Amino acid sequence: MYFANRLGYDVHGRVPGSPFGVPESAWSALPANTISLAKYNDAADKVSGRSRIGIITFQEQVFGEMHELAVTESILKVALRHANEAKAEKIIRIHLRIGCLSDVSDEWLQRYFDFLSKDSIAEKAELSIEHVPAVFCCGDCGESFPFNLREMSNIQCPQCKGSKVTLISGREYFIKDIEVM
């Protein structure tokens, strides 16, 4: 898969069992290094009408991907870099701060992480995610207040009832620290 090529280390090798809910039979039928299939067919050309279309295919479709996979790849890469610099032997926990405007599923993040981190010093590390609420600041009275964007529809300052509000937090996407041994 395309993402694997971008990792600065080796994540090759088949993992026992079938990841991401792919049927075991389908997974077994794939080559052993499926996770690194990373196909980038050098732009095949196709002519349509009078113009040329370049076609770049990034990966063989093995199973669907959600953006959690790309996010996980980045988390692992950053954590390994810091752990290696500190000559740590094992990463135990990774603390993240993710704003609630982002639709990231904790469960999938951890599942992808477990899969990608196999045989690395981050194997079995726990992702500890702090969800940062959406906080708005009122343009009239300066009051800042948290707001659940998905449940309520009318964003209003609880202090002065003003509606000139600005989003001041909720877009975080941040790795805070890692616990290592």
Next chain:
Amino acid sequence: MQEVNVIEVKEEILADNDKRAADVRERLHKQGVFMLNIMASPGSGKTSLILQTLRSLKGHSRAAVIEGDIDSSVDAEKVAKEEIPAIQLRTGGACHLDAFMIEKALNELDIDKLDLVIIENIGNLVCPAEFDTGAARNAMILSVPEGDDKPLKYPLMFSVCDALVVNKIDYLGLSDFNMQVFRERVRKLNPKISIFEVSCKTGEGIPDWVEWLKEQMAAKIG
């Protein structure tokens, strides 16, 4: 028993992509090419808007299109029929385009002969909002049949875009879409966003949108 140490990291999760996106943006700026990233749900009219825009810009700017799709090239073929260069990115499952993919696509284009590159991102209001493509401006489409509650469900998308095109306004009479409520919801998430009400079918509103695009190109490239 070994001691547990805490190492401060303090890094953005998507720093790699953000950095690559910044590189792409700088490179295109130097080459005098404006890149626009269009994001929206499947069926909201991304390809229709792009075709309308390209037709309106004929004689004004030399354009190319990067089409993102999970596994097809139908959109690129429609663009190519207009004699516009098109690159189809097949992500093979990935739900968004990122700066690394866009860079590969740009390498396939004859960039010296272009003023404008339009990216048609994967049809999805969630994932594409997370990944900076390196475009100078981000635009999104929300079509009337999707409903006026979408800013509540996909706040990030509405907050990262410079322009919002409300498409299929010819359906307004048939739906309970409340434009005023919708605009208020959007403005609270993103007070600076420019909003255009259009119908790609009738052509209504397209000139204002194209005018905005021309202004952005002029301001960015100068």
